[in-house]
Amino acid sequence: EIVLTQSPGTLSLSPGERATLSCRASQSVSSSYLAWYQQKPGQAPRLLIYGASSRATGIPDRFSGSGSGTDFTLTISRLEPEDFAVYYCQQYGSSPCTFGQGTKVEIK
Amino acid sequence: EVQLVESGGGLVQPGGSLRLSCAASGFTFSSYWMHWVRQAPGKGLVWVSRINSDGSSTSYADSVKGRFTISRDNAKNTLYLQMNSLRAEDTAVYYCARLLVRGVMFEGFDPWGQGTLVTVSS
Numbered sequence: 001e002i003v004l005t006q007s008p009g010t011l012s013l014s015p016g017e018r019a020t021l022s023c024r025a026s027q028s029v030s031s032s033y034l035a036w037y038q039q040k041p042g043q044a045p046r047l048l049i050y051g052a053s054s055r056a057t058g059i060p061d062r063f064s065g066s067g068s069g070t071d072f073t074l075t076i077s078r079l080e081p082e083d084f085a086v087y088y089c090q091q092y093g094s095s096p097c098t099f100g101q102g103t104k105v106e107i108k
Numbered sequence: 109e110v111q112l113v114e115s116g117g118g119l120v121q122p123g124g125s126l127r128l129s130c131a132a133s134g135f136t137f138s139s140y141w142m143h144w145v146r147q148a149p150g151k152g153l154v155w156v157s158r159i160n161s162d163g164s165s166t167s168y169a170d171s172v173k174g175r176f177t178i179s180r181d182n183a184k185n186t187l188y189l190q191m192n193s194l195r196a197e198d199t200a201v202y203y204c205a206r207l208l209v210r211g212v213m214f215e216g217f218d219p220w221g222q223g224t225l226v227t228v229s230s
Contacts, residue, residue, distance in 0.1 A: 032213060032214055033214045035214070035216040035217070037153075037216075037217075039153075043222075044203055044219075044220035044221060044222055044223055045153065045203070045217075045220050046218075046220070047208075047216040047217060047218040047219075049216075050208070050214065050215045050216035051213065051214070051215070054215075056215075056216060056218060088152065088153055090153075090216075090217070092214045093214075095167065096155055096167070096169055096170075097143075097155045097158075098155065099145075099152060099153040099154065099155070100152070101152045102152045102153075
């Protein structure tokens with residue numbers, strides 16, 4: 001099973017700042033099979049990024065994804081108030097599908 | 109509008125059973141693989157099970173294998189998760205999610221249902 005480790009666990013930032021979230025895999029993951037999700041309290045996860053760098057429908061361009069192999073990054077260029085949430089990476093290239101433990105982006 | 113709505117959660121005693129349902133609307137349900145993902149209180153997302161579009165192939169996480177059964181009724185646009193021999197550690201919000209694939213390209217789980225809470229406790 002591929003283990004995804006996200007860092008940091010919590011990111012404390014102010015609106016307007018840049019957020020950089022990391023997802024490291026225990027084995028190489030095809031970038032085609034790496035996705036990112038956003039989850040707000042009491043809500044279901046929402047797809048942000050698939051294929052490591054493609055934005056899902058309706059996702060603002062302040063969200064971007066990059067990376068390959070074992071290291072992937074989600075960047076939020078300028079944090080808006082609605083972006084404070086928990087973010088999860090997911091790999092689907094190797095069974096079972098696995099998720100990272102999440103990074104919480106909180107208001108500083 | 110593409111939508112998934114789960115139901116069937118509740119309080120059940122250890123060793124008991126529960127069947128979750130996920131009603132799909134706004135898309136051709138029979139064309140998509142579907143997944144169940146769970147989230148224990150205050151914890152992260154954990155994949156549980158998946159089923160292919162016609163129901164002929166299924167897969168399970170080791171933690172639920174032999175206890176949970178995923179199925180679907182394409183005529184009713186509904187996904188199911190039969191959960192038997194429930195344990196305290198199965199307590200979680202259970203989400204159903206549609207797998208998006210374009211050709212062989214994985215495009216994520218989207219959408220997700222709102223979730224249904226299963227609590228296993230005596």
